[in-house]
Amino acid sequence: MVTFFICIVVLVLGYYSYGLICERVFGIDRNRVTPATALADGVDYVVLPRWKSFLIQFLNIAGLGPIFGAVAGAMWGPVAFLWIVLGTLIAGGVHDYFSGMLSLRHSGKSFTEITGHYLGASLKQGMRILTFVLLIMVGTVFFVGPAQILADLTVEWLSVVVWSAIILAYYILSTVLPIDQLIGRLYPVFGAVFLAMTVALGVAMVYGGLPVPEWSMDMLSNNQHIHPEKFPVFPMLFITVACGAVSGFHATQSPLIARCLRHEGQGRSVFYGTMVTEGVVAMVWAAISMSYFGGIRELNVFMDERSGNAAMAVNEICTGLLGRLGGILAIIGVVVAPITSGDTAFRSARLLLADIFNFNQKAIKNRLLLALPMFAVAFAISRMDFGVIWRYFAWTNQTLATVVLWTVAAYLIRSSKNYWIALIPAVFMTNVVVAYILIAPEGFSLPHGISYGCGLLVGTGLLLYTFFYIYRRKKREVPVV
Template structure:
């Protein structure tokens, strides 16, 4: 339990120190008009109070990742604590803060367009397609997951497809309507449910005196039941994504960049929401690896359930919080993915609108873009959930890596401390390359070959960066 509590403490202290450092590097200007003020349209560019922006950002990014991903990541043991803490502070927080602030400075534009400014048109075109595909996948996987949980809560009432239809109708409305009409009103309620779930579990861990494994030399090993096939590197760094670093976050930050009224709000909104999500991931990783007696016991349960983390979440919630508490907790688990799925489709609409320069204050334009997105999602729902989720995980971290390289180039060109982004960009390059080569859904190569290749590609990335950055240094900066 001591290691777990220290991890939470480090996250909280790290927020105040590292987020302030990032703010200083970026150079916020509280007197500069934000997109919410300068481009107000009553649909996407809408000024909102900072507490509401924080809750929306937190719920946008806190999908199933910091819950299901953290439980799955706990199969590797206490090493998950280290990745959640270090990943959140040194990678995820940096990624989320700078991607959000760059959107503010670039008139609320999507991350696809921002990548194009700093990495060139070819990357911009690739990112447009890549991001829209990712967002549709997010929206799709965040339909079936909560629908199945709602069937359990309702004791089978309606069946899965009934709840899928209900969620789908909500997604359509949240994608089309102005952000303050639906999302802005219900997110505070969802936020309470999600926070109750996390901190309710935390409180009951103390009440029941649950023993959480400590981080030490003996426990920093691979507890996975197939350690040779699933080494810590790179699998932990892809499995635990939203609780450490996630490219999906960069697609969500522009939504809030269009609602903020002061650049100083970026620190609590972007970095603060990431740290809050990290704390939620820590809680679920801790209870995941301790509820059944230890990481090895969790592996046995997950294997028996064919990797279904929803079973573990359901059992933990009901066991620790009772029937009523369990239902409220599970509603929090439902709220998390739904409030990521809705804004995934909304973000996809905005990216496509930015590409084709379509005004979004016109309802017909919003419908014309949204209908094909939902049609594709319906087709994807016919695929196996596990397959879609695995490809989403790698795609998600690849997007985060590209965004980190974008931030690095931006900082270098503007003579700012670029090392803060260069280090996580290089590390994540090694992670996504190794995972693609080793994973069963990738090339299934041996871990030794995959890891060596990942490091080699990361080194090539560093060489490319210095050659590219020096070439661009003499050009006019895209900073605005």
């Protein structure tokens, strides 16, 4: 368990060190007027206390990803610990902090519009489509998953369809009502439940003396997945563990809170801090998953026999560690997490459409005009196989994260700031998403060597293009804020 504690300490220290570096590179101005004050409308632009902004942002980003993703990622063994820690601090934290702060500097706009500002109109259109698809997929995944769990816990007539309808009704309200009326009131309670669940499981793991495996150098070359030939560590692990390391979905959520901050000094705790907190959650679930079933091999057998259904592993772990009552309470925490990401996914999709069409959202009828068709589409998608939706969600999610990191790198280059802080993870994630879609069964199923080579080629090409394109435009009229 030494590796687990070292990883937790590194994550916490990383917030106070690398998080501070990100803040200094960006260059905050505590006296700058924020969108929450300058554009206050009582609906989306509302000043909230920092603690409330933190909890809302945390619950926005901490859906099924750091739980289901960490459980599935644990099948590769302790190498997952390394990705969670480094991914959180060097990729995810950078991604979340700069996407949130750039939205803050650009009137709380969706990141698709910011991408167009720094990388051009063509990429902006592509980002709009990619982001909207991701948000609808997230909203769908994050009501189908909880509905399945709740259906297993309740009486027979409360089926998956019934629970889906109940959750969707809540989603409609949270999407169209002012942010401080429903989300602002419920999230502090939900946040306390979710964090209490994570702490309870962590304490039970330590107190119970579960044999959490230790990390060693040979873990980098020792793929412990039950199907290593189909699931190589690179790139499969880096797609599977997304929300606990780096996730494009987070950039879709940051504008919600960028419209609620009182001053720029709150950005590090609200954006970088929530990413680190999510990394801790992923560490807890990865460690428990590797140890609860008796070892990594046993976890692989359990998951393989259940077609990779992480929900069944979560149910088993919660009930086994905390007893029947404690397990139910923990599962409620697990259910709360995706619901509080799904609702803001739809809210973000509404705001994205409003930005695209310049459609004023002050009147509730305008909000409903954008929201209701989205829910109809989501319900139709929900009738598809959950596993298929999840896999495409994961790849789309990481592809969006890659584009966000390239946008941040472009901003830093044009601002004559330390662009390597974003450029290195951008190149790495480019390799990941290209190699994945070429290797994966749901992709092109190409040989590993060809896939890795293409990933490297695309990453290098984008690196050269970014330098050439951004430096060429550096002195043009587009302002840097």
